[in-house]
Amino acid sequence: MNRFLQWFNLAGVVALAVLCVLQWRANRQLNLDLNAAEQTRQQHAARLDEQAKRLTGGASDLDGFREQLIRATTKLKQAETNLLALEQPVKQLTNERDQLKTSVTNWAAAVAARDAQLKQAGADLQKLAADRNAAVLKFNEVATQQNSLVKELERRSKEHLAVVEELNKRTREFNALVEKYNALAKPAPVKPTP
Numbered sequence: 001m002n003r004f005l006q007w008f009n010l011a012g013v014v015a016l017a018v019l020c021v022l023q024w025r026a027n028r029q030l031n032l033d034l035n036a037a038e039q040t041r042q043q044h045a046a047r048l049d050e051q052a053k054r055l056t057g058g059a060s061d062l063d064g065f066r067e068q069l070i071r072a073t074t075k076l077k078q079a080e081t082n083l084l085a086l087e088q089p090v091k092q093l094t095n096e097r098d099q100l101k102t103s104v105t106n107w108a109a110a111v112a113a114r115d116a117q118l119k120q121a122g123a124d125l126q127k128l129a130a131d132r133n134a135a136v137l138k139f140n141e142v143a144t145q146q147n148s149l150v151k152e153l154e155r156r157s158k159e160h161l162a163v164v165e166e167l168n169k170r171t172r173e174f175n176a177l178v179e180k181y182n183a184l185a186k187p188a189p190v191k192p193t194p
Contacts, residue, residue, distance in 0.1 A: 093184070100181045107174050118167060125160060128153065 132149050 097184050100184060104181050107177060111174055
C-alpha cells in the first residue's frame with residue numbers, strides 16, 4: 001500500500017503540477033489581456049485628453065473668429081457709411097466739373113470769335129493803311145484830308161491796342177480758368193478700405 005500511496009502521491013503531484021501549469025497559463029493569459037486592456041485604456045485616455053485640448057483650442061479659435069467677424073462686419077458698415085457720405089461730394093464735384101467743361105467750351109468759342117474779330121480788325125487796319133498810303137500818294141496836296149486820316153489811323157491804332165490789351169487780359173483769364181479746370185478734372189484719389 002505504501003507503493004500505492006507513492007504512486008498516488010506521484011499522480012497527485014503530477015496532477016497538481018499540471019493543474020499549476022494550467023492555472024499559471026490561464027493567469028498569464030488573463031494578466032496579458034489585463035495589461036493589453038490597460039495599455040488600450042491609457043491610449044484612449046491620451047486620445048481623449050488630446051481631443052479635449054483640440055476642442056478647447058477650437059473653441060478659443062472659434063471665439064477669436066467670431067470677434068474677427070464682428071470687427072470685420074463693423075468695419076464694413078463703417079466703410080459703407082463713409083462711401084455713402086463721399087458719394088454726394090463726388091456727385092457735386094462731377095456736376096461742377098461738367099459745368100466748368102461747358103464754361104471752358106463757351107470760353108473757347110468766345111476766344112475763337114474774338115480771334116476772328118481781331119483778324120478782321122487787323123485786315124481792316126491793313127486795308128486802311130493801304131488806303132491811307134494810296135490817298136497820300138494821290139492827294140498829297142490835300143494836307144487836311146491827310147491829317148484827318150492820320151488822326152483816324154491813330155484812333156484805330158489805339159482801339160487796336162485796347163483790343164490787344166483786352167485780348168491779353170482775356171487770354172490770362174482763360175489760362176487761369178484752364179488751370180482750375182485741369183485741377184478739378186483730375187480724378188479724386190480713392191481711399192483704400194482698411
